[in-house]
Amino acid sequence: MARGELIFISGGVRSGKSAYAESVARASGKGRKVYLASGQAYDEEMKERIERHRKDRQQDGWLTIEQAYSMESVLEKLTPDDLVLWDCVTTWLANELYEGWETGGTCANTVGCMEQKWSKLQETILEMMNTVHSLTIVSNEVLDDFVRDELYQSWLGRIHIWLVQQADRAFEMENGLSFRRK
Template sequence: MVQGQLVFVSGGVRSGKSAYAETLVRQARGERNIYIASGIARDPEMAERIARHRKDRAQDGWWTIEQPQQLSEALPLIRQNDAVLWDCVTTWLANELYEGFEQGSLCADTPGCMEQKWHELKNTIDSIRAKAVYFAVVSNEVLDEPLVDDTYQEWLGKIHQWLASRADQAIEMENGLAIRRK
């Protein structure tokens, strides 16, 4: 089977990573442009922002799939020859790792929970890549400052390293400038 291009784009907040990834996906000339969004609205401002982005993208010809968790659920919605963008790994990881917060049993604290999700994620990424002509994965640079949450950082580092090794191209965004590292 011919594999689609897998591209990993990472950068700081407001580095232009999403806009750059959108350009890459558009240039891939897929039959449809699919946007998998993992953000969750936690306040009215965010809800408004998400709705606005969704509307902007729809006018621009994008199909949006809201998938805050369980990326595998987006898989059946993706067709052969789609060009796909996933934005982004950091929000997805937070949603998965802190799943069960209301019930007082975090996935992060449950042995094997995140390992299982990680295993699924790798399979899903490979499957999307196999189906789509182009798959851009966007993430955020948050490992250059000490955070309280070591578990989150460790998982993010592991996922990023895997993506960088798996991808055909790995790009670091620096204030709108794309630095191709692979």
């Protein structure tokens, strides 16, 4: 089976990266449009936002798979013609790194924990690329994010470097404009 195209898009908060990623994913083929959403509803406001976004995407022909953790569990739901959009790496990273913050037992505080999660995510991304027609991944810029934590920023930078190395095309968004980096 031929490897699917990997497209990586990063940009600042409110840069237009998610809307641009939808248009890029849509234009990458004629298959089923699958949106992998990493958000979690921690309160009523977030629950309402997630539901509103899901309905908006559904009206635009997207199948949404809510997946905050264990990205590998979506593999069985994907088909070779799928145009997959994962929005976004930064939410996944915050979920994984800081899960359990209420009790102080986070992955960030456990030696080797994030390395295992990152290794599993790399395997999953490579498997997705061998399963689907295209995989578009969105992420916030390393220093332009809601989490101002050195460990978080270090991991995000590491993930970005790997994604750009693997990507067939990589874009940076700024003020609604896309700049191709690869």
